[in-house]
Amino acid sequence: MGLLVTAARRARGVARLAISKDASSRYMSGLPPPYTPGDTRKGISVVGAGRMGMIRAEGIIANPGTRLVSVVDPDREKATALAESSNVPAFWSLEDALTDPSCDAVWIAGPTPFHLDCIRLAANAGKAVAVEKPVAGSVEEIVQAHAICRDNDVPLYCSFQRRTDRTYEQLAAAVRKGAVGAVRSVHAIFRDHPVPSIEFLKQGGDIFHDLAPHDCDFVCFSLGLGEPNEVYATARSFLPQLEEAGVKDSAHCLFTFPSGAVFTLEMTRCSAYGYDNRIEVMGEKGMLSLGNPPSSGLEFFDSTGCSTSPPEHSFPQRFREAYAMEVGAFEEVLRGNSEPLVTCHDSCRTTHMAERASVSASSDRPVAISFDGIMSGYAS
Numbered sequence: 001m002g003l004l005v006t007a008a009r010r011a012r013g014v015a016r017l018a019i020s021k022d023a024s025s026r027y028m029s030g031l032p033p034p035y036t037p038g039d040t041r042k043g044i045s046v047v048g049a050g051r052m053g054m055i056r057a058e059g060i061i062a063n064p065g066t067r068l069v070s071v072v073d074p075d076r077e078k079a080t081a082l083a084e085s086s087n088v089p090a091f092w093s094l095e096d097a098l099t100d101p102s103c104d105a106v107w108i109a110g111p112t113p114f115h116l117d118c119i120r121l122a123a124n125a126g127k128a129v130a131v132e133k134p135v136a137g138s139v140e141e142i143v144q145a146h147a148i149c150r151d152n153d154v155p156l157y158c159s160f161q162r163r164t165d166r167t168y169e170q171l172a173a174a175v176r177k178g179a180v181g182a183v184r185s186v187h188a189i190f191r192d193h194p195v196p197s198i199e200f201l202k203q204g205g206d207i208f209h210d211l212a213p214h215d216c217d218f219v220c221f222s223l224g225l226g227e228p229n230e231v232y233a234t235a236r237s238f239l240p241q242l243e244e245a246g247v248k249d250s251a252h253c254l255f256t257f258p259s260g261a262v263f264t265l266e267m268t269r270c271s272a273y274g275y276d277n278r279i280e281v282m283g284e285k286g287m288l289s290l291g292n293p294p295s296s297g298l299e300f301f302d303s304t305g306c307s308t309s310p311p312e313h314s315f316p317q318r319f320r321e322a323y324a325m326e327v328g329a330f331e332e333v334l335r336g337n338s339e340p341l342v343t344c345h346d347s348c349r350t351t352h353m354a355e356r357a358s359v360s361a362s363s364d365r366p367v368a369i370s371f372d373g374i375m376s377g378y379a380s
């Protein structure tokens with residue numbers, strides 16, 4: 001399938017988006033397309049009723065080839081609210097949801113510490129698995145997760161939405177075609193908005209493991225830089241509650257590659273003006289830059305100057321199309337038409353980079369990065 005989403009898949013994604021307004025209205029009113037005998041849509045249960053669970057539920061309903069069959073969350077209030085708005089059953093345990101014969105797959109959108117257990121339950125029940133990045137909390141657990149799915153002959157699809165985002169695809173394609181020549185430096189900005197709940201940040205919101213993997217995957221895989229050999233990182237907490245819990249809300253990383261290229265990454269949880277994701281790629285022949293799409297095209301001019309619309313509010317708005325494309329990509333996997341975009345090695349690489357960056361920040365020194373043996377025990 002190649003490194004980028006194919007034109008055919010892009011066309012299918014656009015078709016899905018064309019009907020998403022109507023589908024979204026059905027979602028909001030709790031009226032997804034009804035099930036009828038002979039329905040060929042793939043049944044998917046969403047695990048986790050938080051922000052990502054809501055996004056995935058809406059996307060599954062909006063996609064014409066998939067059907068939301070249930071919502072699972074131990075928080076009964078959250079599970080019931082999302083299930084009722086989607087007109088599907090709510091379950092408090094994944095084991096109960098997996099007994100539904102119309103469930104072909106699960107989409108795990110809960111906290112990272114619970115990913116591996118959910119993957120194991122679903123795979124052992126013969127259900128395909130989609131999971132938000134990271135696949136699990138450590139390289140060792142990621143390898144376990146992929147091995148479990150392999151041994152049960154079910155696919156494991158990991159979400160890295162930059163791989164299906166149209167603008168990031170365009171940037172990667174230009175780099176691969178040699179627009180800037182040999183890449184010398186990449187600089188990415190990831191400023192989150194609004195600040196996630198303190199509960200989320202304490203439970204699974206480590207800035208290195210939660211934010212950094214997105215751009216690490218894009219730089220290493222989509223831009224083709226390969227694997228870095230060293231990182232120097234710094235981090236701190238500006239929020240007192242996180243400082244007490246030992247959770248960092250801001251960080252800077254500098255990765256160096258064998259080619260001599262450098263990748264710098266700036267991250268914070270505390271953007272005051274909107275969701276800010278930008279990236280620049282500088283090479284021997286020029287520079288490519290990807291900015292923030294504005295929340296609207298409105299501009300205002302008067303005698304004092306001009307003003308433009310702010311960036312999108314947060315990631316559900318910024319990556320809405322990419323999330324829709326991911327559901328379509330997972331459907332293709334379920335139908336046996338394609339393999340998951342992200343491999344076990346891809347997931348291990350980004351998590352290993354995050355772990356080494358965290359070590360660097362804790363020790364206040366550069367640390368070497370070696371990928372030898374990180375997938376020990378798993379043949380990709």
